[in-house]
Amino acid sequence: MARERSGRTVAHLVLATRLKTLREAAGMSRGEAATALGAHAATVRRIELAETSLDEGQVHTLLTAYGAGTAEIEDVLGQLARANLPGWWHPWRSVMDAWQMELMSVESATRIIRVWEPTLVPALLRTPSYSRAVDDVLRPDLSPAEKDQRAGLLMERQKRLRDQNTRIWAVMSAASLHTYVGDEGVMAEQRQALRAAVERPDVTLQVTPQGQLHAMTGMPTVTLYRVDVPEIPDHVVREGGLPGTAEVSNTLNAVTNYRTLLDHVCVAASHPGKSKEALE
Incomplete structure (x- = not known):
């Protein structure tokens, strides 16, 4: 890659x-x-x-x-x-995954971010409490302070994407809504945040029915960055393996293949209007 x-x-x-x-x-x-x-x-x-x-x-x-x-x-x-000035993410660099360090400048120039998330709520739609609870389980190597910093970084990413009018088009499995992260309060807050997010014009959320076989069944989290700068190619990130690791590619073949898979899974998923009902 x-x-x-x-x-x-x-x-x-x-x-x-x-x-x-x-x-x-x-x-x-x-x-x-x-x-x-x-x-x-x-x-x-x-x-x-x-x-x-x-x-x-x-x-x-x-x-x-x-x-x-x-x-x-x-x-x-x-x-x-x-x-040559430090990027806005510079204060968080000590708690960022290596692939995030590589992609932050690309994310800052992205027009559309498309995501497939098989088991959890997509990162760019998570609340701070949900994000922190995910790290509690998946990143035991981090200190409580580092987990708090990572949640703060995620909130800053979300804010900047809203400010730059980047569209987020996410597809998640219905199983994600039944995978308990944190306690009941964390899940209730996260569901409320998702209901609010889908009302925004910059967010499209689709849910694949539980148990449905589709083009991305069994695949880990995949994120496609559609970049709005002529000199910069689109990028795809495939997470998986050890927590905090990912494969990043900007080759035309890889980007096209994953874009096609995302197109197929979007057709198989519920209409965004129907997906709202799954959040109730």
Whole structure:
């Protein structure tokens, strides 16, 4: 599976693509750009793929070689300075799973998040108490304070997705509503939160009938990020194995295959209107 490299943000990828576009518009090869930079052509290739840090001095040299004007150089360097600032999730990095660290910048640019959740309430629709109770069982390696931090991170993710008008389209098994997480109070609060969520225009929730065989029966949690930035491909995350681990891919084949599976399971699941009844 192709994985996002740690520290390679959406902003860096956009800038790297812009540098490549400017080089090509200037009619320069990577070898010629490397000569101007005093480096090997492989260095320019890595810069254009954001496989290495974008250094302000190198970027300035390349922009000058490409014939960029003063205004454009200032604009690119300004974007680079902002891209190098820590992401909003920086305060939570010590309690984040590795795949979350890789995907946060992508999530921040996502237009639609599609989720298949086989046994629990989808993470992006969970309450803090429900999230904390899940970690109590699945993450005994974490301290109480770390579990509280993770619940806080999840709430911040949910808020930011609402603020950026990202649509959440989730499909969960009816069994999820009968899997007790925490006590009766936690479950009652979570059901109420789901009832409120489905009234929002940015949330679509479908429930697959208990015992129904469908295209994703037996599969672990799958999340598909439909990205709204031309330079960034869609991503798919397949959780499973040890708690806190996941496979991340942005290859066209993997994304297309999982999108097709999600399409099939959405057809098999209850209509969103019917799904509301399951929450009562």
